Amino acid sequence: MDATDLDHRAGTRSGLIPPELVSRLIERGHSDVVRLKAGHGEWFCALEWARSLGEQGRQADAMEVLAPYLATGWWTAVVAAAELLEGWGRIHEAIEITRVRMEAGHPMALESYTRLLARHGRAEEAFTLLRPHIGEPSLAVALVDIAAAAGRDEEAAALLAARAEHLCSDFPWCCRGLDRDTAIGLLATIRERQGSIDEAIALLRAGGTSMLHREQLAALLARNGRLDELRAAAATDDPRYAVQRLAMWWEERGDVEGAIAAYRQAGGPAADDPASAFELAQLLARHGRGNEAIDVMRLQADVRNGDDWILHTLSALCLAQGRPEDGLAYLDALAAARGGEEEWDLYRMRLPLIAARDSVDEAIAQARSHPEGGASYAASHIAELLAGAGRTKEAVAVLEQHASENSHDLAVCLIDLGRVEDALAVLQRRTR
Template structure:
């Protein structure tokens, strides 16, 4: 096996059987297919088969399945094997295979190795390994997590405090990503863990202009029930984080009206933020106020005519309320305001509403009458309508006309109707792989970076 090829196919889900379709094979009882493909270089099949064998108590067989992948040194396989070994109680073996990759210089192995150590009584050793790497964001997070297990919170805090005065000149290169705001956030995490909540809040507030700190501050205030302070933060936070946290906290406490008001107050960012409007609509729908939810999204759709994600949510709300006719009328009015022309990315939004009103065949007829109705992307929507009506064979026939563009969807439906070999043929079709970066396969080549001089 070639590590670069394995990595490329696993990352891009191309030329392989992706995990969701491995699951589909298993759900349809094709365990033999998964077993066979596991030995033919299909990583996601190998992982699923190894897990099944482990659950059956056949751990040696499971490791034998993974052995060819592990032999390449591919980090993804090493990490998966370590997770299985740890789950089986074979901790020393999990630590050992991770240590080998760490000592080989793999950029992601140190974090996994030290977390393994910390989980199994060797947190002191983990802390000392991580200490020189305080300037690397993921490892700094790991160090903060590990510090609690060995009573080294103050030492970790001192390491972070030394970085809070650094102003990045060329982020992320000058500091490898652990900028001042990240350091402050981690320091606040330590203070919160120590029960020094006021100090944690004070750390986050002076630099509240950063999104990172505003998000953490809002979460901190909500977690500790600091409702008045959260309200004050919501009133001045144009990022929307505090508004959302306030609304969630009030909803959890049973104050649905208060949660709604948090979004609706005219002086809050949620009144003008499309994402907050969506959350408000979802809140209303959760509490049986579908008509109000629709009205919220109608206003957003009118203000942002042509934003497909807004129209998707609006259409789904109309569908969920059993009001497809009204939904289509509103979409028609919006289309008219755009000059009457509607490209497929917007037209396709109306198909479930048409199907609810006129039936699946009526929706398909209208889809095919659209100027883009014969395209590969229209075929996806048509097939979805057919499949939703249980007409899988017809969905397959539609997608087979564009098999080169709709391979994964087509393969899923082929598995559903038992045409497994046809599905595999489509999925395992290889395409030319782009050249690797000069420093080797992504995620598997050690990196050389200059640490920040602080």
């Protein structure tokens, strides 16, 4: 095995049985297959099998499974092994394997190593290691997280204050990535932690043009019960984050009407901002008011004619509320406004609605009548309908016509039918 090859295959999910299929094999009683493949370069099988052995108290066997992967120096394997060792209480070993990769110069190892140290009583040592790297954003975040346990909040604050006063002339090169806005946000985190809420608020308001600062400020106000200020922020020209936090605050306290009112207040974002409208629709659906949720998303669909994600949300809500005919009527009206033509990405939203209103067979018949109904990407949606109706053999027959383009879905169906060797063969063909 080679670390570069493993990293590529695991990152692209090519040439390996993906983790969701490993889980499916175990769920369907094929642990023996996972065990066998774990020793033949299948990383996700090895990881799942090692976890399973650890749960059985067979820690030595678990580490033996991971040993060939660790021997390559592959960082992903190191992280997984360290997490298992830490979970088993073998802290020294977890620290040691991470330290080795840090000293070898792996770019991600320092953060993992120092966080591991801090979790186990060595926060001051971790802070000292991180201090020279204040200019690197992820390490600056780690330093701030560790500073309190190390008793060095003021030292961290001084480092960040110097960064916060600097205006970048050639970002990210002049600051190595830690820009002024990020430094201010981290400094505000320290001040809030120290109880200096007013100072934290002042810092974030001074950088109020930053989206991250607005989001952080809204969360800070909500955490500290500063509702009047949160309401004032919700009444500004850019209220999204404040409204979201205000609604969450009310919902967490059981006041659903208050949460809904936060989105629907005069001048609120729910009418103009589709993301806020989506949040309102989800809130309504969570509390048994799905019909109102449909109305919210229908309004967005009217305003933003053709935004796929809005139509997907609207269709899903109609399906969940037992109103497939309303979802289809809206899609019909949209298609008519476009001259009756619908590309497959839009047309496929109809299929579960047709299946719910009429039947799966009718949905499949209509799918196949579409000009793109014979395409490989259409096959996956047709097979999904069949599999969802318990007709997995028929789903396999559909997918096999386009096996190379639908190898993952085909493998899922074959596993469900108990045809594990065929499923693995499909995945191997995809690799070649």
